[in-house]
Amino acid sequence: MDTERREGLRFGTVGSPQTASLSGTPAAIRHIKELQLHHLEIAWVQSVRVTDETCTQIKNASTQSSVTLSVHAPYFINLNSQTTELMEKSDARLLAAIRRGCLAGATDIIFHPGSYHSQPPEQVYERAKEKMIEITGIIREEGLDVTVRPETMGKSAMFGDLDELLQLSRDVPGVLPCIDWAHLHARRGDGSFNSYDEFADALTRVRDVLGVEGLKRSHFHLSGIDYGAKGERAHLPLNEADLRYRELLQAFVDFGVEGVVAVEAPPPFHTADALTLQATYRRLLGQEEVLEPETD
Numbered sequence: 001m002d003t004e005r006r007e008g009l010r011f012g013t014v015g016s017p018q019t020a021s022l023s024g025t026p027a028a029i030r031h032i033k034e035l036q037l038h039h040l041e042i043a044w045v046q047s048v049r050v051t052d053e054t055c056t057q058i059k060n061a062s063t064q065s066s067v068t069l070s071v072h073a074p075y076f077i078n079l080n081s082q083t084t085e086l087m088e089k090s091d092a093r094l095l096a097a098i099r100r101g102c103l104a105g106a107t108d109i110i111f112h113p114g115s116y117h118s119q120p121p122e123q124v125y126e127r128a129k130e131k132m133i134e135i136t137g138i139i140r141e142e143g144l145d146v147t148v149r150p151e152t153m154g155k156s157a158m159f160g161d162l163d164e165l166l167q168l169s170r171d172v173p174g175v176l177p178c179i180d181w182a183h184l185h186a187r188r189g190d191g192s193f194n195s196y197d198e199f200a201d202a203l204t205r206v207r208d209v210l211g212v213e214g215l216k217r218s219h220f221h222l223s224g225i226d227y228g229a230k231g232e233r234a235h236l237p238l239n240e241a242d243l244r245y246r247e248l249l250q251a252f253v254d255f256g257v258e259g260v261v262a263v264e265a266p267p268p269f270h271t272a273d274a275l276t277l278q279a280t281y282r283r284l285l286g287q288e289e290v291l292e293p294e295t296d
Helices: 025-034 052-065 084-103 121-142 162-171 181-187 196-216 245-254 270-285
Strands: 009-014 039-043 068-072 108-111 147-150 218-222 224-228 231-236 259-263
Touching: 009 068, 009 270, 025 039, 025 052, 039 259, 052 068, 052 084, 068 084, 068 259, 084 108, 084 121, 108 218, 121 147, 121 162, 162 196, 181 218, 181 224, 181 231, 196 218, 196 245, 245 270, 259 270
Parallel strands: 009 039, 009 259, 039 068, 068 108, 108 147, 218 259
Antiparallel strands: 224 231
């Protein structure tokens, strides 16, 4: 294979492809390979209940299939929890996803960072930074080789706009953003953040804050989305939404973005949308053949 023409983005699904004939994450990984996709984000969004043996099976399937892995941690995580008890439970959920994910071969742990709870964003940012310093310290102490990625959120009441997460990633080693482009489109509630210029501006901000390395280690979520004045309502398939994904993919090409695009459209549409996005991206690159992304 011509190594000069390896593509920079790996496409896959959040959660098992609905076209998989067998259940379980190892089978989902093998089916991702059959689909000629290259990434699976394991959706441990309710809880983390997986044995060491299953983690070993997941890691082996990933290695054998050359499918990279991330983990979406439980939804019930909040870096701004309002009581000690709730914060301890939030920490436990995030650390369980990190530890189990690392054992299963995942390199990135995605999570929803929480709510402002009507507090000033600057105050919430300081709490979030303190918590991320604590969590990444535990990661280093335990020798876990993972990146934790707070996700950009789709409602203005939630902590996690792009600039907040870029600053958090700059301030805390071991943290990088998971940029959910549909969430950014929905967050303002007015239909904005949906043009090439706005996408390019966002990528420019990533580069300005995190350097070119920030673009080369990207982890994105992508789907259509329904939204109202307060932001996100629900994820949608691409053909039912207004997200200008072709312009977004063109921005990825123009900025030389590398990393992962995990598609979060609702089943049964996320597999088809992942394939559509991958094919569109390759056309924009001028590629006519199927290329194997780098696995490093």
